[in-house]
Amino acid sequence: MGSSLVEKLSIINRLGFFNSFTADEKRQVASEDSHFQVYDPGTVVIRKGSSDQSLLIILSGSVAVAEGTGDAVLAILKAGEVLGEMAFLTETRRTAQVIAREPVIALKLDRLMFEKFPAPIREKFKDQIIMKLVTRLDMANRELTRYRGTGNGGSPAETPGPFRVPAAGAAESELATGRDLIRKIVSNTTSLPAMPAVMLKVQQMLRSPATSPAQLAKVIETDAAMVTDILKLANSAFFGFRGKVSTVQHASSLLGTRRLAELITAISAGSVLGSAMRGYNLKSGDMWRHSIAVAVTASEIAGAMSSEAVETAYMAGLLHDVGKIILDPYVRERKVLFDHYLETHPGKCIQDAERDLLGFDHAVIASILCDNWSLPRAISFAIRHHHQPASAGDHQLAHIIHYADILVIQAGLAGSGGYAPPELDPRSRSMVSLDPDTLQHSVEKALQYMDGLKGRLFAP
Ligand SMILES: Nc1ncnc2c1ncn2[C@@H]1O[C@@H]2COP(=O)(O)O[C@H]2[C@H]1O
Numbered sequence: 477m478g479s480s481l482v483e484k485l486s487i488i489n490r491l492g493f494f495n496s497f498t499a500d501e502k503r504q505v506a507s508e509d510s511h512f513q514v515y516d517p518g519t520v521v522i523r524k525g526s527s528d529q530s531l532l533i534i535l536s537g538s539v540a541v542a543e544g545t546g547d548a549v550l551a552i553l554k555a556g557e558v559l560g561e562m563a564f565l566t567e568t569r570r571t572a573q574v575i576a577r578e579p580v581i582a583l584k585l586d587r588l589m590f591e592k593f594p595a596p597i598r599e600k601f602k603d604q605i606i607m608k609l610v611t612r613l614d615m616a617n618r619e620l621t622r623y624r625g626t627g628n629g630g631s632p633a634e635t636p637g638p639f640r641v642p643a644a645g646a647a648e649s650e651l652a653t654g655r656d657l658i659r660k661i662v663s664n665t666t667s668l669p670a671m672p673a674v675m676l677k678v679q680q681m682l683r684s685p686a687t688s689p690a691q692l693a694k695v696i697e698t699d700a701a702m703v704t705d706i707l708k709l710a711n712s713a714f715f716g717f718r719g720k721v722s723t724v725q726h727a728s729s730l731l732g733t734r735r736l737a738e739l740i741t742a743i744s745a746g747s748v749l750g751s752a753m754r755g756y757n758l759k760s761g762d763m764w765r766h767s768i769a770v771a772v773t774a775s776e777i778a779g780a781m782s783s784e785a786v787e788t789a790y791m792a793g794l795l796h797d798v799g800k801i802i803l804d805p806y807v808r809e810r811k812v813l814f815d816h817y818l819e820t821h822p823g824k825c826i827q828d829a830e831r832d833l834l835g836f837d838h839a840v841i842a843s844i845l846c847d848n849w850s851l852p853r854a855i856s857f858a859i860r861h862h863h864q865p866a867s868a869g870d871h872q873l874a875h876i877i878h879y880a881d882i883l884v885i886q887a888g889l890a891g892s893g894g895y896a897p898p899e900l901d902p903r904s905r906s907m908v909s910l911d912p913d914t915l916q917h918s919v920e921k922a923l924q925y926m927d928g929l930k931g932r933l934f935a936p
Pocket residue numbers: 522541550551558559560561562563564569570571572573574612
């Protein structure tokens with residue numbers, strides 16, 4: 477780095493790290509040109525496993541420390557922090573991968589350079605390194621305490637922990653938990669997906685009671701793949717018209733407005749629900765299949781109960797887990813924490829981990845998205861409470877979605893890969909109060925429906 481001694485001194489003078497250094501000692505540290513290294517954003521500052529053992533002090537900018545390439549971020553270190561002390565002190569290989577997040581200037585000292593400093597300077601460096609390690613240990617302890625739930629008694633939503641990882645694609649350099657994180661997700665409009673265009677059109681048409689099945693059919697007539705799916709499903713065992721339906725207009729007259737709208741909505745939801753979610757261990761299509769199965773089961777249950785919710789059950793079931801799509805990058809970045817939490821808390825499910833580690837669960841985010849999409853309030857309310865239906869009081873739809881979700885998971889179509897299944901809330905059992913055969917029949921109908929959509933839902 478070609479900066480003058482004065483410029484280097486002005487950087488060093490700004491950092492608390494050098495407070496105990498005398499003016500002369502600071503000058504000695506700043507004098508060697510080769511000590512100062514500049515890193516462009518995205519470049520590797522320390523490569524995991526490498527044998528380099530230099531010590532770095534970040535003078536400006538910040539770096540992300542990760543266990544390995546593409547792994548969860550362990551820490552963000554900023555100006556004044558020490559880096560590479562582990563290999564430097566223990567003479568071992570680098571334990572982590574460190575990447576510059578913005579232009580970084582660092583003071584880089586190899587062992588030879590370090591040994592050249594007079595003893596008092598070396599001691600001051602060592603004192604600072606110890607202080608930084610103590611702070612890091614304290615942070616790690618507090619974070620561990622917080623996410624084990626034995627913390628200071630405040631709710632996680634109100635007491636964001638010290639653990640910080642970079643925001644998923646966001647410009648802000650640090651990620652919060654609880655309300656801060658919700659605020660950030662909601663204010664970052666690009667992180668909230670738009671309602672798929674066809675779904676939006678159908679929702680708009682349904683607002684008019686005069687909309688006919690034939691008008692709805694027109695929405696999809698130019699989408700050949702969608703037409704094929706609708707015809708397949710119309711001819712499936714679920715509807716019982718086996719082999720008789722050959723045009724969308726014919727299907728629309730047989731299915732009626734509500735059924736046709738549901739079908740179009742389920743298929744168009746694939747663009748939002750169909751992608752893989754590594755944070756939740758879901759392969760592409762897993763979430764979509766689970767969601768359609770819950771939609772059909774919920775609507776069958778609502779029908780069997782002669783519930784008023786029969787109109788909204790399908791949509792609420794289809795979108796009940798949509799919050800996972802938004803949270804997936806944030807869960808992915810905390811994968812190490814999530815996996816550790818779930819390993820050490822047998823019986824806890826993924827939404828418990830979300831609540832304890834993020835301060836809220838995917839149901840909260842899903843309900844925010846539903847409000848954002850201007851869906852009926854009953855839908856967002858039921859989705860908001862589908863994992864804790866007792867908090868929804870007597871709201872029938874919340875209990876129906878909760879019950880349908882659990883039945884579908886029990887039938888083998890989970891909404892999160894490899895985690896403990898949620899337990900049925902006894903209040904939902906008494907609210908739904910259907911006999912086991914009827915409930916079983918609801919899930920079987922859902923599986924028939926899925927069978928009708930086989931090609932689309934199980935495409936590689
Ligand atoms: N959990 C962590 N928090 C902060 N920094 C870390 C963490 N783990 C590793 N590092 C830093 O990443 C560096 C990688 O190289 P070293 O192993 O030499 O030294 C390591 C530490 O400086």
